[in-house]
Amino acid sequence: MKFRAxxxxxxxxxxxxxxxxxxxxxxxxxxxxxxxxxxxxxLSGKVANGGVSMWxxxxxxxxxxxxxxxxxxxxxxxxxxxxxxxxxxxxxxxAQNAKSVKxxxxxxxxxxxxxxxxxxxxxxxxxxxxxxxxxxxxxxxxWHDFKEPTVPDFDVSIYLPPLKTMKSVVDRMKNLSxxxxxxxxxNGEMNLKIETDLVSVTTHFKDxxxxxxxxxxxxxxxxxxxxxxxxxxxxxxxxxxxxLMGQQVNPNKSMCNIVDKRIIHLILLQEDVSLQYFxxxxx
Amino acid sequence: xxxxxxxxxxxxxxxxxxxxxxxxxxxxLDPLQKGLAVRSVNSAQSAYACFLFSPLFFQHYTxxxxxxxxxxxxxxxVSLKSVLPIFRSVATLERSVCKCEISINVSDSxxxxxxxxxxxxxxxxxxxxxxxxxxxxxxxxxxxPNILKAQPKLLSDIVMHFPTSQEEITLSVSPLRFKLKSxxxxxxxxxxxxxxxxxxxxxxxxxxxxxxxxDVTFCLKELRGLLSFAxxxxxxxxxxxxxxxxxxxxxxxxxxxxxxxVLATLASPDSENPSQESIPQEAPAPRNRSEVCPGNISIAxxxxxxxxLEAEAAGVAPKxxxxxxEEQVASSQGSPVFIPDLHMRNLLQLHGDEVGLSRPxxxxxxxxxxxxxxxxxxxxxxxxxxxxxxxxxxQVNVSALELPSLVCASDTEDDTGEDSGxxxx
Numbered sequence: 222m223k224f225r226a227x228x229x230x231x232x233x234x235x236x237x238x239x240x241x242x243x244x245x246x247x248x249x250x251x252x253x254x255x256x257x258x259x260x261x262x263x264l265s266g267k268v269a270n271g272g273v274s275m276w277x278x279x280x281x282x283x284x285x286x287x288x289x290x291x292x293x294x295x296x297x298x299x300x301x302x303x304x305x306x307x308x309x310x311x312x313x314x315x316a317q318n319a320k321s322v323k324x325x326x327x328x329x330x331x332x333x334x335x336x337x338x339x340x341x342x343x344x345x346x347x348x349x350x351x352x353x354x355x356x357x358x359x360x361x362x363x364w365h366d367f368k369e370p371t372v373p374d375f376d377v378s379i380y381l382p383p384l385k386t387m388k389s390v391v392d393r394m395k396n397l398s399x400x401x402x403x404x405x406x407x408n409g410e411m412n413l414k415i416e417t418d419l420v421s422v423t424t425h426f427k428d429x430x431x432x433x434x435x436x437x438x439x440x441x442x443x444x445x446x447x448x449x450x451x452x453x454x455x456x457x458x459x460x461x462x463x464x465l466m467g468q469q470v471n472p473n474k475s476m477c478n479i480v481d482k483r484i485i486h487l488i489l490l491q492e493d494v495s496l497q498y499f500x501x502x503x504x
Numbered sequence: 505x506x507x508x509x510x511x512x513x514x515x516x517x518x519x520x521x522x523x524x525x526x527x528x529x530x531x532x533l534d535p536l537q538k539g540l541a542v543r544s545v546n547s548a549q550s551a552y553a554c555f556l557f558s559p560l561f562f563q564h565y566t567x568x569x570x571x572x573x574x575x576x577x578x579x580x581x582v583s584l585k586s587v588l589p590i591f592r593s594v595a596t597l598e599r600s601v602c603k604c605e606i607s608i609n610v611s612d613s614x615x616x617x618x619x620x621x622x623x624x625x626x627x628x629x630x631x632x633x634x635x636x637x638x639x640x641x642x643x644x645x646x647x648x649p650n651i652l653k654a655q656p657k658l659l660s661d662i663v664m665h666f667p668t669s670q671e672e673i674t675l676s677v678s679p680l681r682f683k684l685k686s687x688x689x690x691x692x693x694x695x696x697x698x699x700x701x702x703x704x705x706x707x708x709x710x711x712x713x714x715x716x717x718x719d720v721t722f723c724l725k726e727l728r729g730l731l732s733f734a735x736x737x738x739x740x741x742x743x744x745x746x747x748x749x750x751x752x753x754x755x756x757x758x759x760x761x762x763x764x765x766v767l768a769t770l771a772s773p774d775s776e777n778p779s780q781e782s783i784p785q786e787a788p789a790p791r792n793r794s795e796v797c798p799g800n801i802s803i804a805x806x807x808x809x810x811x812x813l814e815a816e817a818a819g820v821a822p823k824x825x826x827x828x829x830e831e832q833v834a835s836s837q838g839s840p841v842f843i844p845d846l847h848m849r850n851l852l853q854l855h856g857d858e859v860g861l862s863r864p865x866x867x868x869x870x871x872x873x874x875x876x877x878x879x880x881x882x883x884x885x886x887x888x889x890x891x892x893x894x895x896x897x898x899q900v901n902v903s904a905l906e907l908p909s910l911v912c913a914s915d916t917e918d919d920t921g922e923d924s925g926x927x928x929x
């Protein structure tokens with residue numbers, strides 16, 4: 222197994238850092254899948270996470286100037302590692318002004334992802350800072366847990382309102398209740414509701430627009446659906462807040478698919494990064 | 505003791521208190537003729553810091569008010585828990601305080617910090633103190649084979665790469681390379697934690713002298729206070745150290761103040777000097793002659809590259825020690841002998857009478873073994889404060905020393921050097 226990658230451009234480095242920072246805010250530990258074309262940060266929906274799962278996909282070529290990968294075997298040309306994104310985030314933070322950053326898979330006291338940054342210095346010779354991030358190699362037999370999630374058979378798909386607005390609404394609602402209902406319809410309307418014994422608060426968003434999914438089975442299903450009918454899911458408010466808190470990248474497109482009473486599927490798209498986040502509904 | 509600090513100085517003093525708070529729980533106030541020494545030491549006695557404010561730093565400075573008494577001010581110890589909140593917000597101090605008066609009231613046993621603030625507000629804090637013996641570390645930086653000097657920004661930039669939770673780091677030098685890396689005592693931590701390493705070229709330093717290739721491991725947390733202080737005032741930092749096991753000192757020198765932090769370092773398990781590994785016994789402390797060290801350390805002042813330090817010949821014949829030493833300092837003239845374990849043992853000296861200076865300008869701590877000069881008169885004992893570059897002189901003789909039991913290495917129990925071979929060659 223071999224992995225070496227290099228970032229020479231400061232813009233790419235900053236972009237990569239922002240993505241990693243977002244992942245750091247979402248989870249303490251995740252799986253890093255490295256393939257020839259992409260880099261994925263995956264969190265599989267286990268009970269420990271409260272059923273939340275995450276899939277973040279980066280197009281490698283848009284970040285790295287050099288990228289070499291030799292996977293586990295010829296027919297499984299990828300590497301799967303378990304890593305704490307916070308370590309990666311910290312390492313990248315110190316490399317902010319770096320002339321170049323090299324990431325490679327090494328073996329120190331155990332398998333590590335070594336990040337070596339060349340920093341500008343006062344002398345002719347650059348400073349080098351190296352961070353060894355301990356990782357765990359995930360054996361091939363467990364890879365099925367970390368496959369790309371399929372888009373669920375959603376009832377409603379809607380574009381999200383500006384994330385900042387959503388975040389301030391959710392932040393305030395968090396003080397009142399532990400659970401929040403996300404509901405939306407195919408008419409571009411979305412509501413965020415909380416209901417307690419004493420008070421219920423609803424924030425209404427309209428004219429959001431619904432993304433066209435094209436030749437999709439769900440589309441035909443939702444076509445027969447009444448445009449005004451709301452699909453809703455009641456979720457743990459902290460999970461939604463965590464998702465909104467971490468957003469550092471301004472997505473080109475952000476949308477939400479709701480499977481009535483089952484799950485909400487949040488999708489953030491940028492030209493070279495996509496982030497999907499699944500929050501299961503609670504009763 | 506009474507002194508007054510003008511507006512600008514208050515924040516400097518405040519920053520010094522912050523830096524000292526990183527080290528220990530108490531600060532020792534020691535009003536000397538040459539200035540006010542504010543010191544702290546950590547509970548394991550593996551870290552010591554001293555800020556010396558010369559009389560020029562103050563608007564007024566009087567070391568002792570009662571001329572009739574001993575010719576020195578009262579020495580006292582105040583808990584940092586009481587002092588730190590007073591200087592908590594340096595920004596507020598800067599904005600609102602015009603003047604600060606510090607005085608020690610012996611009859612009440614109180615140290616008074618009185619702030620004259622804007623708008624006619626006066627804030628007075630009366631803190632109880634414990635009278636105590638002065639705390640002073642004795643560290644012959646001139647005997648250190650390795651001396652580095654760097655701009656504070658450089659050191660801050662380097663240290664920035666290590667997380668604030670990082671306890672210990674290892675500094676490795678050779679004439680061509682400077683390297684800092686994180687150090688983990690526990691095998692477990694080593695495997696699970698992120699390991700950071702930073703290397704620089706010696707060109708980045710203002711001065712880089714490496715007499716002995718060495719790796720010293722010390723506590724980073726305790727140093728950060730001084731580094732922030734140095735950066736805030738733009739003062740270059742000098743680093744003196746030797747081989748592993750010997751202390752490392754970080755010092756800054758300004759126009760009206762000096763500061764130093766001395767940290768113990770972990771002893772390397774494969775040191776050639778077996779005696780280094782032994783836990784030092786508490787040295788006996790006879791009242792009229794102090795046994796500074798059973799071995800022999802002779803004095804040689806080696807003038808440093810910069811600074812107004814004069815080389816002073818000790819004029820004492822050295823005697824080779826009975827047991828092997830770690831190294832001979834290359835640049836020494838009178839073949840001074842540097843005995844690591846004894847050095848650590850003698851790092852901190854608590855003594856009853858004030859230790860003054862016998863020369864106007866200092867190099868560093870120098871101490872003489874009584875076995876070198878047959879009549880061990882007090883005059884032959886020259887104790888100097890750890891902080892070098894003193895402004896004024898004192899002609900007080902040392903009459904007694906008391907050596908506390910000291911922790912040889914950093915504050916871990918494994919000072920017999922079981923640090924899992926992490927120290928590099």
